[in-house]
Amino acid sequence: xxxxxxxxxxxxxxxxxxxxxxxxxxxxxxxxxxxxxxxxxxxxxxxxxxxxxxxxxxxxxxxxxxxxxxxxxxxxxxxxxxxxxxxxxxxxxxxxxxxxxxxxxxxxxxxxxxxxxxxxxxxxxxxxxxxxxxxxxxxxxxxxxxxxxxxxxxxxxxxxxxxxxxxxxxxxxxxxxxxxxxxxxxxxxxxxxxxxxxxxxxxxxxxxxxxxxxxxxxxxxxxxxxxxxxxxxxxxxxxxxxxxxxxxxxxxxxxxxxxxxxxxxxxxxxxxxxxxxxxxxxxxxxxxxxxxxxxxxxxxxxxxxxxxxxxxxxxxxxxxxxxxxxxxxxxxxxxxxxxxxxxxxxxxxxxxxxxxxxxxxxxxxxxxxxxxxxxxxxxxxxxxxxxxxxxxxxxxxxxxxxxxxxxxxxxxxxxxxxxxxxxxxxxxxxxxxxxxxxxxxxxxxxxxxxxxxxxxxxxxxxxxxxxxxxxxxxxxxxxxxxxxxxxxxxxxxxxxxxxxxxxxxxxxxxxxxxxxxxxxxxxxxxxxxxxxxxxxxxxxxxxxxxxxxxxxxxxxxxxxxxxxxxxxxxxxxxxxxxx
Numbered sequence: 001x002x003x004x005x006x007x008x009x010x011x012x013x014x015x016x017x018x019x020x021x022x023x024x025x026x027x028x029x030x031x032x033x034x035x036x037x038x039x040x041x042x043x044x045x046x047x048x049x050x051x052x053x054x055x056x057x058x059x060x061x062x063x064x065x066x067x068x069x070x071x072x073x074x075x076x077x078x079x080x081x082x083x084x085x086x087x088x089x090x091x092x093x094x095x096x097x098x099x100x101x102x103x104x105x106x107x108x109x110x111x112x113x114x115x116x117x118x119x120x121x122x123x124x125x126x127x128x129x130x131x132x133x134x135x136x137x138x139x140x141x142x143x144x145x146x147x148x149x150x151x152x153x154x155x156x157x158x159x160x161x162x163x164x165x166x167x168x169x170x171x172x173x174x175x176x177x178x179x180x181x182x183x184x185x186x187x188x189x190x191x192x193x194x195x196x197x198x199x200x201x202x203x204x205x206x207x208x209x210x211x212x213x214x215x216x217x218x219x220x221x222x223x224x225x226x227x228x229x230x231x232x233x234x235x236x237x238x239x240x241x242x243x244x245x246x247x248x249x250x251x252x253x254x255x256x257x258x259x260x261x262x263x264x265x266x267x268x269x270x271x272x273x274x275x276x277x278x279x280x281x282x283x284x285x286x287x288x289x290x291x292x293x294x295x296x297x298x299x300x301x302x303x304x305x306x307x308x309x310x311x312x313x314x315x316x317x318x319x320x321x322x323x324x325x326x327x328x329x330x331x332x333x334x335x336x337x338x339x340x341x342x343x344x345x346x347x348x349x350x351x352x353x354x355x356x357x358x359x360x361x362x363x364x365x366x367x368x369x370x371x372x373x374x375x376x377x378x379x380x381x382x383x384x385x386x387x388x389x390x391x392x393x394x395x396x397x398x399x400x401x402x403x404x405x406x407x408x409x410x411x412x413x414x415x416x417x418x419x420x421x422x423x424x425x426x427x428x429x430x431x432x433x434x435x436x437x438x439x440x441x442x443x444x445x446x447x448x449x450x451x452x453x454x455x456x457x458x459x460x461x462x463x464x465x466x467x468x469x470x471x472x473x474x475x476x477x478x479x480x481x482x483x484x485x486x487x488x489x490x491x492x493x494x495x496x497x498x499x500x501x502x503x504x505x506x507x508x509x510x511x512x513x514x515x516x517x518x519x520x521x522x523x524x525x526x527x528x529x530x531x532x533x534x535x536x537x538x539x540x541x542x543x544x545x546x547x548x549x550x551x552x553x554x555x556x557x558x559x560x561x562x563x564x565x566x567x568x569x570x571x572x573x574x575x576x577x578x579x
Contacts, residue, residue: 008039008058017181019063022056037465045069045175047168047381048538051143051152054095061095061143061151063102067184069153070103070139072175074110074185077136079174084136085113087201089126091142091240091305093151094268096120099141101189103153108192109185118202120266122240122306123154124418127384128209129201131160131413142305145277146540148269159388161415162381165517206244212413213248213421218339219432227253230431233296234423235260235287237276238267241306245423254427258294260286263301270304278303278310278406279458281322287312291320298430298440302419307380308406309419311426313440321441326359326456326548328426329402331440333362334447335429336400336410337369347397351390353383356516356523357533357546358404361454365447372396377498377519378535380407384415404456404546452550455557457565459545460537461572472536472543479522479534479571487524490567494525530560532568545572 012018013026029035038057043050043065050069054061077084086107090100097120104114115133117126123140130138138156146152155163155171163171178184192198217223232249234257236242242264249257262272263286270276273283278301287299291312299312299320311328312320323331333352340346351372354362366373374396376382383401390396391412401409407417410425433443448454463471479486483495495504496514498521503512521535530549537544547564551557 005036005039009035012039012056012058015181017064018056022062022064025056033465040466045072045168045172046538047163047165047379049139049152049154049163049168051146051150051540053149054151061099061153063099064180064184066099066102066153067106067186068178068180069175070106071110071178071180071184072171073137073139073155074107074112075174075177076171077112078110081136085115085133087115087117087126087129087133087135087138087156089117089121089123089129089138089140091123091140092120092238092266092268093141093143093304094148095151096141096268099151099153100139103139103141104192104198105186105189106184108189108195108197109187111197113197113199114192115199115201115205117205118200120240122244122302122418122420124307124414124416124420125206125209125244127156127160127414127416127418128212129205130156130158131415132205132208133201134158137163140305144305145275145279145303145308147275156416159384159415161384161388162379164381164385209413210244210248210251212411213424214252216411216421216424217252217428218336218343218345219428222432222435223252223428226431226435227427228255230254230298230427230434231256231258231294231296232427233258233260233287233291233294233299235263235283235299235301236306237263237273237278237283237301237303238265238270239276239302239304239306240266241302241419241423242266244306244420245302248420248424249427252424252427258290258296260290262286276304278308279325284310284312284322288320297434298427300423300426302423303406306419307417309408309422309426310406311440313430313444315441316439323440323444324456325402325404325406326361326454327444328406329354329358329404329408330361330365330447330451330454331429331444332400332402332408332425333365334443335432337365337371339432340399341369347399349396350399351396352399353386353401355379355383355403356521357535358402359454359456359548360529360550361447361451362402364451368451371399375516377516377521378403378533379538380409380417382517383409383417387412388415404458448554452552453554453557454548454550455561456549457547457561459547459565459568459572460542461545462540462542464541468541475543475572476520476522476534476536483522483524486571487567491527492524493527494523496523496525498522528560530564532564534571543572
């Protein structure tokens with residue numbers, strides 16, 4: 001084991017600044033690889049803030065790494081803001097409240113006023129609070145949909161959106177200057193409250209948020225008279241969505257909402273959903289069993305911090321089908337555009353935003369209806385950033401933002417994907433289609449008949465530790481150098497490399513500049529219009545391959561997807577693995 005790693009381990013083991021429970025955890029370690037993984041680096045801080053496994057070590061989420069990140073944030077804010085203030089929220093994960101309160105202690109210790117939610121709240125409500133209270137920044141303690149071992153620390157800017165790459169880099173420089181053992185300043189919460197630095201928030205912020213969510217209702221008469229007729233089965237997956245989602249649906253008049261009881265209460269161990277991600281169909285097994293008795297029109301689930309929502313739609317014969325994020329996004333595009341046109345409320349220069357890894361299904365709907373579809377890099381922060389820019393410049397009217405990973409947003413008072421807003425909008429959409437005599441799934445079938453059958457797939461390969469990071473780099477480098485030979489038999493038309501901001505038109509080799517920010521992402525579009533994207537995850541030790549095809553029939557689309565999977569499977573090996 002490298003001396004620097006062992007030195008870090010010994011420093012933690014014998015430091016008086018280490019909490020006793022973390023010291024005991026370290027003393028019990030015997031596996032050198034485990035020690036190396038905990039100390040080979042500091043937990044990385046990027047545009048998603050911090051995210052990692054909880055435990056003792058510099059490469060783990062704990063009060064010391066949270067304290068160091070917060071001290072860096074405090075230095076950053078004090079250097080650039082005359083009178084900074086910060087909002088803080090947290091989800092239901094183990095240690096989330098502890099880390100949130102520790103964040104508050106450090107900020108207050110630096111003389112920065114804090115607005116701390118008094119109970120568990122969804123991530124999008126933190127975004128709202130930052131805007132509503134005109135704070136300088138926000139922090140939410142969550143690891144979104146990761147397994148129970150993980151937690152995270154996401155930082156938001158004054159516009160309520162996740163911080164930009166530039167801001168993250170500036171905060172990281174401050175964090176790097178901080179000695180977590182000696183330079184982190186604290187103030188106990190009771191003392192901070194007495195000093196007027198700590199403010200507890202709850203209903204004073206909740207109530208205006210819910211009013212604005214309810215104001216997003218498009219077909220108000222339909223909601224007023226018919227909402228009671230839609231049956232919804234909902235699971236918060238042990239997370240923060242339970243109270244907010246049920247509240248907004250109840251206040252809108254959706255009185256037939258049943259909650260999956262085994263997944264209702266907060267539990268950071270996620271006993272019924274080890275991977276609490278609504279993208280995983282397995283999290284719905286309890287809901288599907290309940291549906292045999294309840295027979296709801298709609299099933300949906302939100303992830304632990306309630307920024308994502310997954311939907312199951314009922315077919316004509318009473319079965320329940322999992323909708324992909326792309327399919328739900330396409331349905332929402334159609335519904336929002338259709339409703340604005342029918343009611344005569346379409347704003348000037350309307351636009352919808354999706355990411356470059358999101359299906360072109362919604363794009364086709366927009367093109368047919370004269371609505372601009374803008375594209376951003378992967379990550380909802382970019383969608384929020386563009387929506388914010390349009391609000392400032394008046395260039396476009398933002399209708400909807402969505403991404404394939406079950407994130408959706410409407411309105412101008414939140415700048416991140418919002419499972420509460422989405423639950424209300426999806427319920428209204430399902431109610432509308434029911435009033436027209438069709439299920440949500442039948443509405444999707446109608447869209448496929450009009451625009452084509454889109455099939456999409458995400459393949460993720462987990463590559464943990466130092467070796468995994470090296471493999472991910474090798475895979476990306478290999479494809480960048482050899483894409484011509486690896487893909488030449490498939491007739492590629494466009495090769496996009498976002499790391500060097502260049503689009504290459506094939507086979508001529510003519511180059512154009514890409515306008516989106518630089519990112520470690522490559523995209524190949526074939527002559528057929530089918531495409532794939534390869535990128536390392538920004539928050540997890542994995543590399544992600546996104547596949548998208550379109551067929552005239554569902555069978556044709558499935559056949560095309562099978563072929564594309566075969567073609568691209570070889571791309572997920574590094575040169576070292578081939579030897």
